[in-house]
Amino acid sequence: MDEAPLSTRPISDHALLGDCRSAALVTSDGSVDWLCMPRFDSPSIFARLLDETAGYWSIRPTRPTEITRRYLDDSLVLETTFRGPDGTVVLVDALALGHGERGHSMGASSPGVLLRQVTCVEGRVPVEVVYAPRPEFGLVKPLIEPVRGGLIAHGGAHVLTMSTPIDLRVSGAVADTTHTLRAGERLGLALRAGWAWGPEQPCLNPRHIRRRLKDTVAGWRSWSRLHARYQGPWQDQVGQSGRVLRALTFAPTGAIVAAATTSLPESIGGERNWDYRYTWIRDTSFTLQALATAACEMEETAFFAFLARASATQLDHDVDLQIMYGVGGERDLSERPLTHLSGWRGSAPVRVGNDAWRQRQIDIYGELLDAAHQIYQDAGPLDTLTRSFLIGVADAAAHHWSEPDQGLWEIRGPSRHFLHSKLMCWVGLDRAITLAPLLGATSRVAGWTRAREQIRTAILTHGWNHQVGAFTQAFAAADLDASVLMMPMVGFLPGDDPRVRATVNAVATHLTDARGLVHRYHAADGLPGEEGTFLLCTFWLAHALALAGESDPAKRVFQTAASYANDVGLLAEEVDSATGEPVGNFPQAFSHIGLINAARAIRDTALVIAH
Missing domain, CATH: 2.70.98.10 (Beta-galactosidase; Chain A, domain 5)
Structure with a gap:
């Protein structure tokens, strides 16, 4: 043929x-x-x-x-x-x-x-x-x-x-x-x-x-019978997304890869082509929330246990936690191009490995501690190594929160004071304070509390831009970033706080394209070319709208993002802004995680309103 x-x-x-x-x-x-x-x-x-x-x-x-x-x-x-x-x-x-x-x-x-x-x-x-x-x-x-x-x-x-x-x-x-x-x-x-x-x-x-x-x-x-836990709107999509997360799990260790592929481009014909067949700490807390909705405790525990084992190290003031690992816990993920391959639609280079493993991202302290809070808050005594490691993570968040990093989106440019990174350090300390009795760390609560309040003051003072009328990507910056939608999701501010509502409206107005899909940001990021809209960020907008009590807009945004699933219910990472075609590595775990968590938030908001 x-x-x-x-x-x-x-x-x-x-x-x-x-x-x-x-x-x-x-x-x-x-x-x-x-x-x-x-x-x-x-x-x-x-x-x-x-x-x-x-x-x-x-x-x-x-x-x-x-x-x-x-x-x-x-x-x-x-x-x-x-x-x-x-x-x-x-x-x-x-x-x-x-x-x-x-x-x-x-x-x-x-x-x-x-x-x-x-x-x-x-x-x-x-x-x-x-x-x-x-x-x-x-x-x-x-x-x-x-x-x-x-x-x-x-x-x-x-x-x-x-x-x-x-x-x-x-x-x-x-x-x-x-x-x-x-x-x-x-x-x-x-x-x-x-x-x-x-x-x-x-x-x-x-x-x-x-x-x-x-x-x-x-x-x-x-x-599937063991994990048919979610009851509510979009039940079939949530169930399918749960199976996708299970399929992307490396059973021997519990690791969940970000996607099944490498080098499917974020921009057709461009260079934004990365290997996603690894596990990122940044995904942890949202992944566990999705697993709690669409899977069960076994998957949650296995995933967190993998990350705790892989990332276990002696943390001190000179040692940062690595942000990602191979599915067996490997740390050296050095990147190299496969020059003999032309790439999907000529999108070269094709890469294996991912040099983001070398980056500094201080948000991961918060992701780990938030995940530990989900797993261990009702648990019995923890072993000595786990307690020591989690205490070290909290201490690192308290020590490093004021320093610049590459941020959630792994910007390949100069380090900056990204709001999301500070926010997640706040989350880490907030959860560590709650876990302190279980960790045998009540003597540290006063210091952790001081650091947490310092972070909160810094975010409210330097993260809010009066000219823009919203929280922005970085301190003293005017660029919007969809990651600030996480502020109500992690409990930093309530969803109906006027500043949160203003930020949600700003993202909906300035980062959303004609199709109703959300860009991560429009700021320069050190890479040539442009990228598409992010399905995860669109589900975040639906999630944030639900937390603000905006049930009908939340449903519309959710439906828009979910409509980009293919005929068998799989979601890519992004959607090309010019053509509306799904792009990026496939299927993308984070897109399915966003779907599950947004569906649950919309359902729960509707239940609260109904009562």
Whole structure:
């Protein structure tokens, strides 16, 4: 079939597959264009998402069809239906869960198996299969050879076993065939990735593939039943967002990655292309709130335990807390460009690693302590190391709050006195004061209280701009920033405070585009080009409006942001201001977190008004 290079395909055309360790993205016409195994941050096996030469695996009818797709109920198992002149086939795709994994055990083992099953439900349909693995982000063109029950591909660190009951023609580093299916017939295929020096991975037979698919559906549904906690408006979207967060969780450690991809651009054709397959401390408190709504205590506890272990260090006046980690707790995330890849729609460079790990962001003290407050406020005695670490975090917030940093948005320019950073230091000390008896730190409460009140005075004095009539991005600055919407969310000021209302109105007026979506800021940030509107910030506006008692405007803003989910309920990071097209890494955990938290806030506000 003739086609344009698929690195130009819309980002929102992809659906996510996950096994709570790694991720794949599948296009609407049945091509796996992104797959990293065995971890989210592993080198890719398929990366046509970033360059047409970087590998894919396509299964689809040979003639044009009408395509619909959905996730099977309460799961992340994808079903794509192709209806065309020859008949109808249904393709089911999943990253396999370990055999018998249910509920909280999902992702406990590491099967590393991509399952694909295509079934003809009517007619006689020629189906094309094209398999072009390109390990290590397309650097390796493996040697492919037929074996009993499938194909083996050797090259680089991996050996790939593709199970197939039909013969594929091998030509160089591509294997393909066209096979006609009749009504009632099905094909089961699978891909397993193993290490080149490890034991050979046997091919799976079609019956085994069918069983693994059914078992994976059952695993996801068991988790969804355990976590159907949210009752209220947008219940389906909240439930789906909870499953996305679970899919973006690295089960062995509890880490949650910011997104499944690297280098999908914030600005088409620009350089704002980052690797998001890591975990940020800044996301912690909002993530835990979302997990409390759409998941359960197990996910909250595992995520916070990971961050506490990864970030544990001896804090003193000369040592800052690192802002982000690899999914195994790795600290050195040094960034490098992959110059052989052209990038999505020519958006280069493609990067792996993220040099933001070197930045200084003092807001993370508040995120950690707010998260600890959520987890431990009703807990029993804490162990000595946890108490010592959290006391050190609070002391660091008290010591460093008055210093400049790079801020929440990781500005790659000079350090500044960002309001959000000061706000989160206030949050950290406020929560530490509450936790002091549990931490065995009542002797520190007086000092923490003095620092907290100093921060509050500084924010109210230097963060409010009389000319703008709003709280602004940084002290003594005139630029607006959507992060100031967090002031009522963290309890610094009530949502109906006149200054908060004025700030919310200023953001709605000056940072919101014609579509009703919110920009992070308009200030210079040390990078060339412009970025799109942020879905997270739009959900923040809905959240802040709800806290201000503006229920109807909050609902309208929420609906606007939620409408940018694709056909299977996935949200990108941003929306291109010129075209309205979703951009940025995908799917974006923070966008789904914003959806969950805003939905809960709007629901709770409505309940208060009703009573």
